[in-house]
Structures are given as structure tokens and as C-alpha cells.
Amino acid sequence: MRQALILAALALLPGIGEAIYFRDNVSWQSPIPASEMVTVVQARAWDGNAIWVDARPDAEFERDHVPGAVPLNEDSWNELLPQFLAAWSPEKRVVVYCSSQSCNASREVARRLRDEARLKNVFVLQGGWEEWLKSRK
Amino acid sequence: MRTHIFAFTLSIFLCAIARAELKWEQTAVELHPAPGDKEAVGHFKYQNTGSQPVRFKSVHTSCGCTAAQSQKEEVPPGEKGEITATFKIGDRTGTQVKSVTVQTDDPVNATTVLTLKAVIPQELEINPTFVFWGQGEALKPKSIVVRASKDFPVKQLRVTSSSPDFQTKVEQTGNGQFKIDIQPRDTSWNMAATLTIQPEGSTKTFSAMARVTNAAAIQ
Numbered sequence: 001m002r003q004a005l006i007l008a009a010l011a012l013l014p015g016i017g018e019a020i021y022f023r024d025n026v027s028w029q030s031p032i033p034a035s036e037m038v039t040v041v042q043a044r045a046w047d048g049n050a051i052w053v054d055a056r057p058d059a060e061f062e063r064d065h066v067p068g069a070v071p072l073n074e075d076s077w078n079e080l081l082p083q084f085l086a087a088w089s090p091e092k093r094v095v096v097y098c099s100s101q102s103c104n105a106s107r108e109v110a111r112r113l114r115d116e117a118r119l120k121n122v123f124v125l126q127g128g129w130e131e132w133l134k135s136r137k
Numbered sequence: 138m139r140t141h142i143f144a145f146t147l148s149i150f151l152c153a154i155a156r157a158e159l160k161w162e163q164t165a166v167e168l169h170p171a172p173g174d175k176e177a178v179g180h181f182k183y184q185n186t187g188s189q190p191v192r193f194k195s196v197h198t199s200c201g202c203t204a205a206q207s208q209k210e211e212v213p214p215g216e217k218g219e220i221t222a223t224f225k226i227g228d229r230t231g232t233q234v235k236s237v238t239v240q241t242d243d244p245v246n247a248t249t250v251l252t253l254k255a256v257i258p259q260e261l262e263i264n265p266t267f268v269f270w271g272q273g274e275a276l277k278p279k280s281i282v283v284r285a286s287k288d289f290p291v292k293q294l295r296v297t298s299s300s301p302d303f304q305t306k307v308e309q310t311g312n313g314q315f316k317i318d319i320q321p322r323d324t325s326w327n328m329a330a331t332l333t334i335q336p337e338g339s340t341k342t343f344s345a346m347a348r349v350t351n352a353a354a355i356q
Binding site: 081 | 348
């Protein structure tokens with residue numbers, strides 16, 4: 001028992017060392033404030049008062065997407081932005097999604113809509129397309 | 138007890154001498170693509186400095202915009218190679234940081250995260266890229282500020298509207314900065330225009346949007 005504990009403690013040392021050494025390289029917090037994130041349940045409750053924006057690559061959008069979603073990705077931003085802005089309306093909330101929780105495309109698209117186009121009520125969908133698919137089942 | 142200690146020490150020693158180890162020349166690459174470049178390619182070189190072959194299990198990228206490829210599936214001891222990461226620039230701007238996660242069967246360094254940083258030059262900064270008027274809103278012009286980068290000085294800007302319903306006026310405000318005033322002809326109905334912005338002497342164009350929406354909102 002004692003030997004096992006000693007071995008476990010020894011095994012823990014490199015992990016602790018690495019955690020201290022790389023403490024500045026690990027992001028412990030989501031770069032997006034919670035107020036700018038939205039769950040599938042919340043976004044669905046907005047019903048007709050939301051515009052869904054698909055930030056995934058064109059091929060993935062063409063394969064399948066949230067019904068009524070507008071494609072807007074950074075591969076073809078200049079071409080797709082006018083299409084999105086034509087569908088946009090100030091009273092509507094914008095829900096941006098990408099593939100999953102780990103993808104960053106929806107955050108970047110949401111940031112550009114807020115910073116460059118100065119749109120308000122832009123949200124990022126938690127869990128992205130994967131989460132939306134789960135809710136559809 | 139002594140036998141246990143001896144066996145433990147021996148196993149560690151054997152593991153150490155028969156190790157497989159992939160040494161990376163660099164795990165972070167910074168790229169500075171030229172204006173107009175479609176992609177940026179980073180090369181991450183490695184060498185197997187161990188005495189056992191190393192096998193790649195997977196190479197994943199953090200973004201659909203980046204594709205990573207390994208030259209070989211297995212790296213024999215002493216051999217060199219590289220992982221190539223190709224970042225599709227598209228219409229991205231500013232500094233982009235993408236990661237490539239490499240997993241091998243190396244028990245010591247099973248996972249390595251490679252970082253590709255691309256600094257994309259931005260000739261013009263347009264702020265905002267969209268102006269709009271609510272229905273029935275006062276017929277007052279709204280402005281877009283265009284700032285030229287120090288690396289790409291601009292003397293004149295040419296702005297054209299895709300619709301005669303929106304008129305534009307360009308004013309140079311100094312320090313490579315311009316103000317574009319946009320005015321709709323009417324705000325009683327829904328209309329839109331794409332504004333094409335072109336620096337003098339450049340073939341590259343930038344765009345902004347102007348719209349009268351059907352909602353009674355004020356920007």
C-alpha cells in the first residue's frame with residue numbers, strides 16, 4: 001500500500017511540474033463571455049426572431065445545415081457577407097454556429113459581425129452543429 | 138523488498154535506453170504571407186533521436202481552414218521528416234493562430250501541439266463595414282472610416298455604389314485616413330447597396346454595405 005502511494009506520488013510530480021511550467025499557455029477560460037453564448041434550447045425558443053448563421057466551410061453547409069441558416073464563413077467572407085446582411089434585420093438575434101464546441105470559426109464570425117459590422121445581439125451557439133443535431137433526435 | 142527496488146530501477150533503465158523520441162526542430166511557426174496570397178504553409182521538422190521507430194497515430198487541426206499532412210506513417214530511428222500545415226487564408230484578416238495536434242505511439246511524448254501563426258497583412262481597415270437606416274429614419278448621412286496601413290500608403294480612394302439609391306462622398310482626414318459619407322435617397326422603403334472601395338493605383342477592391350431596413354430601428 002505504502003509503495004503504491006509512493007509510486008503514485010512520484011507519477012504525479014511530472015504532471016505538477018508541467019502544469020506550473022505551461023501555466024501561461026493553457027487557456028482556462030472561454031474567450032467568449034457567457035452572455036454572448038446561447039444554448040440550442042434558448043436559441044430555438046427565439047423561433048422566428050433569430051437568424052442562424054453557419055460558419056462552417058461551404059461544403060459542410062451544402063451537406064446539411066440548420067433550416068433557414070445563412071452561410072457566412074471566413075473563406076468567402078466578402079462574398080457571403082452581403083447575402084447575410086440582406087437577410088439581417090435589427091430586431092432579430094443572430095446565432096452563429098460551427099461544427100462543435102472545440103471549433104473556433106463561430107467565435108471569429110461573431111466577433112467580426114460585432115466589431116466590423118457593428119451588429120448587436122450576436123450569439124455563439126454552445127456545442128455548435130453537433131449539439132443542434134443531438135437536439136433534433 | 139530489494140528485489141522489487143532492483144526490478145523497478147532496471148525497468149526504468151531499460152525504458153530509457155530503448156526509448157522512441159521525436160525531437161521537433163520547432164513547434165511554433167510564424168508566417169507572413171504577402172497580400173493576395175491564397176494560403177500560408179508551415180513546415181514542422183522532426184527527427185527520431187531514439188532507438189525505436191515512432192508511429193504517427195493521428196494529425197488533427199484546430200480549424201477546417203488548416204490541413205496538415207505527415208510525410209510518413211512511421212519514422213525509423215535517426216530519420217528526419219516534417220509535418221506540413223497549409224492554412225487557407227480566404228478572407229481572414231489580422232493575426233491567425235491555428236494548432237495541429239500530433240499523436241504518436243511515443244510513450245514519453247505521445248501528444249505534441251504545433252502552432253501555426255499567420256500574420257495577414259491588412260491594406261485597409263474599414264470601420265464599420267455596414268451602415269443602415271431604419272424605415273422612416275431621418276435622411277442623415279452615416280460615415281465609414283477607412284484607415285490605410287502604414288505598409289500600404291493610399292493617396293486617394295475611389296468609392297462606387299452598386300445602387301443610385303445611395304450616394305457617397307469621400308473626404309481625406311489625414312494620416313492615411315478617409316471618411317466616406319453615405320446617404321440614402323429615401324428611407325421609406327427597403328433598399329441596399331454594396332459600396333466598392335478601391336485605393337488609387339491598386340487592383341484590389343474592398344467592400345462595405347449600406348441598407349435601409351424594414352424595421353424602425355436606429356443604428
